[in-house]
Amino acid sequence: MNNRLPKRIVLTGGGTAGHVMVNVALIPHLRARGWEVHYVGSPDGIERDLIARIEPPVPYTAVKSGKLRRYLDYRNFIDPFRVLQGSVQAARVLGKLRPRAVFSKGGFVAVPVVWAAALRRIPVFLHESDLTPGLANRLSLPFATEVFVTFPESAAFFPRKKKVVPVGPIVREELLRGDPARGRSICRFSSHRPTLLVMGGSLGAEPINRTLRAALPLLDTFQILHLTGRGRIDPAVRAVGYCQREFLYDELPDALAAADLVISRAGSTAIFELFALRKPMLLIPLPRGKGRGDQVENARYFADRGWARVLPEEDLTPERLTEEIRRLYREREAYVRRMEAAAGNLGNGLETIVAHLETLVR
Known part of the structure; x- marks a missing residue:
């Protein structure tokens, strides 16, 4: 890690409020410790609305992403290309910002951001709130430096070689x-x-x-x-x-x-x-x-x-x-x-x- 870089972090996650609220809770604590916070999300997801309500404003950048569906749909054949396109966009964003870390809460928009961070050799931290890992976090897992989990029992669902840290619940103050x-x-x-x-x-x-x-x-x-x-x-x-x-x-x-x-x-x-x-x-x-x-x-x-x-x-x-x-x-x-x-x-x-x-x- 290059300590001459600004103390800057990129947060990502979205699709539902549950994939955003952990980031919302973290932002004031990061800022209080001198972190410059940026957010990368989807163009029209709920994360954009929620982050826009934070004062002072958090810089927000939108990238494309597909939806990770578990059912048969013709869009399943299109969305992998959107994820790749989003990864290219995110790589440009991260190259410009040069953050010290990316923190991902999950949701489909997080995947291209995590993949781009891996290309840029930026440390990635994942957070999994649920007892078992979601699809977005499973796709992001190979590139994670650490995985934070709410439930201690969740560690059993991750590979042993990954550093899994039980942290307990995160609640907006x-x-x-x-x-x-x-x-x-x-x-x-x-x-x-x-x-x-x-x-x-x-x-x-x-x-x-x-x-x-x-x-x-x-x-x-x-x-x-x-x-x-x-x-x-x-x-x-x-x-x-x-x-x-x-x-x-x-x-x-x-x-x-x-x-x-x-x-x-x-x-x-x-x-x-x-x-x-x-x-x-x-x-x-x-x-x-x-x-x-x-x-x-x-x-x-x-x-x-x-x-x-x-x-x-x-x-x-x-x-x-x-x-x-x-x-x-x-x-x-x-x-x-x-x-x-x-x-x-x-x-x-x-x-x-x-x-x-x-x-x-x-």
């Missing part, structure tokens, strides 16, 4: 500063009724949206803030105590603070954020067939430790959803106690990752 009163004001909710927050991820989850709306007459004791995902609000659905938003940015910490219960998919970043906030959660993981099964494994891990209840999507009906919500509410204090008891053993991922990156400049 602003989530810990939410205000319940401001959260209730988003939808003019009362402090005298329990609040249920429902979120299906940045892209939304239509089976959850549909079933929740059908269950609204059965859930009249709750006031419900429903994060539907982009373009998924149904203006025809109206009920007392029911409020729809596509997505929350700055208001999300307040909404989480106001929530007594949360329904969520089971992406690792999201559920560890809920864990950090000690929110009783009902997880409805993306099923195998629609995904690679990582959410099913994440949800089982949480359920086995008594940190969450799990409702498989194939069992999702208005009646079953109502039953699970009511049971979770009755038992909410037990879930909070179990999360409290386990919290001290998980570690602080932000501190560990930044410490490893700091070794580059010593």
Whole structure:
């Protein structure tokens, strides 16, 4: 490593909010230690929107990328060429920036950036939030200097010759500063009724949206803030105590603070954020067939430790959803106690990752 280079790092990752939020959490900590941060993502992915909200602004460069699909699609024959094109673009960007490291959170946009870093002989650090590695990280693995993992058990899924560092969960610190009163004001909710927050991820989850709306007459004791995902609000659905938003940015910490219960998919970043906030959660993981099964494994891990209840999507009906919500509410204090008891053993991922990156400049 050439220590005469500026203390500069390139972050990459995208496709879903879960592939961006770890980077968002890292940026202020890197800047506080003197790192100059740049981001390389896709031209129109959610990562561009999320990074654009950071102040002071983070320089953002877009490169082309294909989507890594696990099903038959004619675009599977086209996208490898897009990945190669993106790698050439990324190599030019990295040649101009000359960063000391590339940190990849995964997602399909990260692959050409990691490959370009390997061509430029730039150290690559990967982060895997889920229990098992995703396809993008598996394609990037041969070029990684170190692999950071959230779950200690994840080390078993990587080659032994690779340096795998369990770091624990990474949680955006602003989530810990939410205000319940401001959260209730988003939808003019009362402090005298329990609040249920429902979120299906940045892209939304239509089976959850549909079933929740059908269950609204059965859930009249709750006031419900429903994060539907982009373009998924149904203006025809109206009920007392029911409020729809596509997505929350700055208001999300307040909404989480106001929530007594949360329904969520089971992406690792999201559920560890809920864990950090000690929110009783009902997880409805993306099923195998629609995904690679990582959410099913994440949800089982949480359920086995008594940190969450799990409702498989194939069992999702208005009646079953109502039953699970009511049971979770009755038992909410037990879930909070179990999360409290386990919290001290998980570690602080932000501190560990930044410490490893700091070794580059010593």
